[in-house]
Amino acid sequence: MGHCRVKVHLRLRPSCRPSTAIHVDHAAHTIRIDVLKQHGGGPPKPYNDQMVFPFDSIIQSSCQEAVFEQCARQVVEDVLGGYNGTILTYGQTGSGKTFTMTGDTKAYAHRGIVPRAVERIFAEKVAKPEAGITVHVSYLEVYNEGIYDLLPQRRLASAVNLVAMEDNGLIEIKGLNKMHVNTEEEAMKYFFEGERHRSVAPHALNQMSSRSHCVFTMFVERHSGLRTLQEVTSSKLNLVDLAGSERLKRTEVGGTTKKEAMLINKSLSFLEQAVFALRQGLGHVPFRQSRLTTLLKDALGGNCKTVLIVCAWAEDFFLDETISALRFAQRVKYLKTSAVINKKADAANTQRRYVREISELKQELALRDALTGRPSISYDELTEETRSALRERIQAFLAEEAGIDSIPIENFKQVKELFCLFKEAQVSLRGELEKLLRDYGGGPDTFLNHSQHDVDINPGSEEADDEECVGELDKEGFHVGPVAPDNARPDLPTSPHAMLRAIRSPGLKYGEDTLLDYNKAPPAVAPPPNLWELDEDTRNEAFSEFKHTTDEGRTQDHELRTKTAELRLRKQTARELCTTVNDAKLEIANIKKVLDEQSKQSARVEFNNQGFDEQKYHLMQRFREARSAYQRGAQEFKEVKTDLELLQQEVRDCKQKLLESFFRWFEVKTQYKGDLQRLMTPLSPARIASPIGGPKP
Numbered sequence: 001m002g003h004c005r006v007k008v009h010l011r012l013r014p015s016c017r018p019s020t021a022i023h024v025d026h027a028a029h030t031i032r033i034d035v036l037k038q039h040g041g042g043p044p045k046p047y048n049d050q051m052v053f054p055f056d057s058i059i060q061s062s063c064q065e066a067v068f069e070q071c072a073r074q075v076v077e078d079v080l081g082g083y084n085g086t087i088l089t090y091g092q093t094g095s096g097k098t099f100t101m102t103g104d105t106k107a108y109a110h111r112g113i114v115p116r117a118v119e120r121i122f123a124e125k126v127a128k129p130e131a132g133i134t135v136h137v138s139y140l141e142v143y144n145e146g147i148y149d150l151l152p153q154r155r156l157a158s159a160v161n162l163v164a165m166e167d168n169g170l171i172e173i174k175g176l177n178k179m180h181v182n183t184e185e186e187a188m189k190y191f192f193e194g195e196r197h198r199s200v201a202p203h204a205l206n207q208m209s210s211r212s213h214c215v216f217t218m219f220v221e222r223h224s225g226l227r228t229l230q231e232v233t234s235s236k237l238n239l240v241d242l243a244g245s246e247r248l249k250r251t252e253v254g255g256t257t258k259k260e261a262m263l264i265n266k267s268l269s270f271l272e273q274a275v276f277a278l279r280q281g282l283g284h285v286p287f288r289q290s291r292l293t294t295l296l297k298d299a300l301g302g303n304c305k306t307v308l309i310v311c312a313w314a315e316d317f318f319l320d321e322t323i324s325a326l327r328f329a330q331r332v333k334y335l336k337t338s339a340v341i342n343k344k345a346d347a348a349n350t351q352r353r354y355v356r357e358i359s360e361l362k363q364e365l366a367l368r369d370a371l372t373g374r375p376s377i378s379y380d381e382l383t384e385e386t387r388s389a390l391r392e393r394i395q396a397f398l399a400e401e402a403g404i405d406s407i408p409i410e411n412f413k414q415v416k417e418l419f420c421l422f423k424e425a426q427v428s429l430r431g432e433l434e435k436l437l438r439d440y441g442g443g444p445d446t447f448l449n450h451s452q453h454d455v456d457i458n459p460g461s462e463e464a465d466d467e468e469c470v471g472e473l474d475k476e477g478f479h480v481g482p483v484a485p486d487n488a489r490p491d492l493p494t495s496p497h498a499m500l501r502a503i504r505s506p507g508l509k510y511g512e513d514t515l516l517d518y519n520k521a522p523p524a525v526a527p528p529p530n531l532w533e534l535d536e537d538t539r540n541e542a543f544s545e546f547k548h549t550t551d552e553g554r555t556q557d558h559e560l561r562t563k564t565a566e567l568r569l570r571k572q573t574a575r576e577l578c579t580t581v582n583d584a585k586l587e588i589a590n591i592k593k594v595l596d597e598q599s600k601q602s603a604r605v606e607f608n609n610q611g612f613d614e615q616k617y618h619l620m621q622r623f624r625e626a627r628s629a630y631q632r633g634a635q636e637f638k639e640v641k642t643d644l645e646l647l648q649q650e651v652r653d654c655k656q657k658l659l660e661s662f663f664r665w666f667e668v669k670t671q672y673k674g675d676l677q678r679l680m681t682p683l684s685p686a687r688i689a690s691p692i693g694g695p696k697p
């Protein structure tokens, strides 16, 4: 990056009566003003003070061509070389700024810097076609603190006030039209169109006074040599015709023109403040104070080569304004900018190179495939059919219906597609999981709790199982009901009827499913009263006799044993299923916990073609498996549970039937065999406490 000083030139307007106070030294490029100073109350002494202002050049009576050559040529050449350039004309109203920048249409020789710069740029474009120079032009004006596009139609009521923004270190006007121009004529056509639209008004010093600051910009792109090279330079040339400062009493304006003049003076004063801040090296330069200073930010201190042409009247009458313009020029003269060649990659060339390289690589691949016996492999974009075939294979693989070998891996494009499809499957799985969790009403805890309530998968413990069959399926003996704890014993009944009442009364429980649980299932036939007057051993002996010596007893006992064995098997199956389902539930809850943890750490799992969250994928796969196991197990368990309930009922029925048959048999036996006397023995409290049933040996 090279620092370069802003070049400052002075152009004095030709005058019939130039001030005798102005002395130009063309060799030294200085101008001296002899100033009249008044001392105290004494008579004024003429020219008792002198001010000398150095310039890069002073133009007094040169023609327009000389002005271009002296002031503008180098900037235009620099723009063609890739630098940004700005040429500004500054000065009092009517001092010749527009004449210098635009020129006069009366004669071709009077054309100003703009047409000459356009001519030079297109001359280069024609002379060096290999450089592939492209040109765009824009034209704007800053009028009453608004930025307006002069192309194509500034004077429309809908004219938009544009916004200047800093983009990549350079000031850009958002929405400004940039017209692509192929020839000098085209560029000038747009320039004149803009000229027609710019704001002008007459006043005492200028019949065509500019009421706005105008900026005509040429955007130049140029290849830095042969077209095969990748680099292009992109630069712009700003040609700025500032509105002139004016003293209202001299221009004798009123109304709108007066308001315009005040705003022009204000914006020029902001420009002076910005220049002053830059010159003083102040930390903050108030570029944003006005549209003009914002627009000129690059020209005054950024990436730009800048030339200022100060236009001034040479008459005595305007000496004050001239001195003030010269002072401004002196400040600008010491400003430094940091211009660089603006290079950028040539997109078209880069694309051409890539196309060539791709074509060569394809040939290389085809050759290699032919040599390795895989001539049919395609490297073109995957078709929709291929994509859906791959999707089906992945689905089959994930469902464990096909192995990994079923997924073809032929080229990189296909591998990328496979990753995308895996991601698709993962996303869908995640959706399913979230839906499932939503259905279960929230987080893992709720899910577990809900599941436990939803399906009762506790078929009972081994102990409960034993209790279920208590007093029943011991090898030989018949123990009807567990022994009640001592403190649970009821008062001794005095007769069998009293004992029955006691059995039926609540609080006399001898297990959940004893053979004679009157609270749950009282036998259809009442037990013979004399049965309860026997002691437990005798009573069980009688029951054993019935089961082993009578057909009815044998059949019913066998039926009960078969059903109970079946019930046990079912309970075992249910227990196993219960373990499977509970394990699956636990697994689901654990996976959910891990996934939640991961989600907390990163709100969103990023996946692109460069990466794949393998851990997450495995988790999701485990989740799927656990969920399938849970669903299968839960379904099977429901079926087993239904069977279980049926079997339990059947067992109860068998027990009931056996008891009833036993009661009937016992009654008949005691009645007809006449040995009732022998069987009748006094009741003992222990026998009554365990009237029927007993612990299993």
Ligand SMILES: Nc1ncnc2c1ncn2[C@@H]1O[C@H](COP(=O)(O)OP(=O)(O)OP(=O)(O)O)[C@@H](O)[C@H]1O
Pocket: 012, 013, 014, 091, 092, 093, 094, 095, 096, 097, 098, 099, 100, 104, 206, 208, 209, 210, 211, 242, 243, 244, 245, 311
């Ligand atoms: N060097 C010059 N040679 C011949 N004529 C000139 C010269 N400078 C200015 N003029 C004439 O003076 C008149 C006013 O000049 P010009 O419009 O360029 O002033 P200006 O500085 O742009 O004024 P304003 O700020 O009001 O727009 C024009 O008619 C122009 O032709």
